[in-house]
Amino acid sequence: MDKISIVVAVYNAEKTLKKCVDSLIGQTLKNTEIILVNDCSKDNSSSICKQYESEYSNVIAIDNPYNVGVSATRNNGIEKAKxxxxxxVDSDDYVEPDYLEQLLNNFKKYNTVPICGFIYHDEVNHCKPVKYSWSGGEEKVSLGDAFKLNAELYLTALWNKLFDMQIIEKFNVRFDENLSMGEDLRFSVEYFEKSDTEFVYAFSAHLYHYTKLSENTLMSDFARGNAEDGIKSLKMIYDLAVKYNSDAELEYNKAVKNLKDNYIYFLVRDKKYSWKQQLKKIRGFSEKYTLLTFFVDKLKAVREKFV
Structure with missing residues (x-):
């Protein structure tokens, strides 16, 4: 009987962790192992993980010896997976009872990575089912089209997918621990490259509940300049997409522009940077990816709105 490993990277998640783990324990598919990897949380997360391990035989709790970040934490989980x-699954999210069963059934039926639908929850717990843009309820999607629709989380997210451990182990597919943004996308793209598949199977059943990260977390990522990591990841997916889609360059440029716009937005919203500091960051970033005049004009427009 097929077994599924679920890796949950945990960091300061005491408020959401129980709901997350309970939803995994309550799966209709029972042959599972739940690997909780705590990355030196400062709250009660470690104790919660150990409590679940003591109560359930299929729960494994791991404590990193020191804080290593989400990529290395997930890699530690992969090493333990059987x-x-x-x-x-993210520790602030939760899933429907048939999440694993439907993912596995579709993987075995179509012999490729399945991608399920999800429900988006914002900071005040407003929620909405996210509708993908295909006409029917399910569809085979080429990797080229998946790249064009990447804004819908076809490739970017991990939590709406199921992966074959044989591919991961055979080709040593792991998270890039040097990236602080875009690491999920890099993992997915590397997996697709190694598995030599030309399509994914997308279905619209809303099985995953995605909780938006707080803006403070996002701002800290962009303010540290991690948008460059995102662009590196976009370049990787572009290189893959050109095999299947002649419009890949256009889609890549659109994605980079969107990332740059977000970089400016979060930089301005982070109050710890002065105008001169913001301008310096923009100048350094823009020299690599676009004309400086465009960035300065954009920065002024955003500042007028929020400052």
């Missing part, structure tokens, strides 16, 4: 398949 399943035939693997998925990744």
């Amino acid at each position: 399943g035939d398949y693997i998925c990744f």
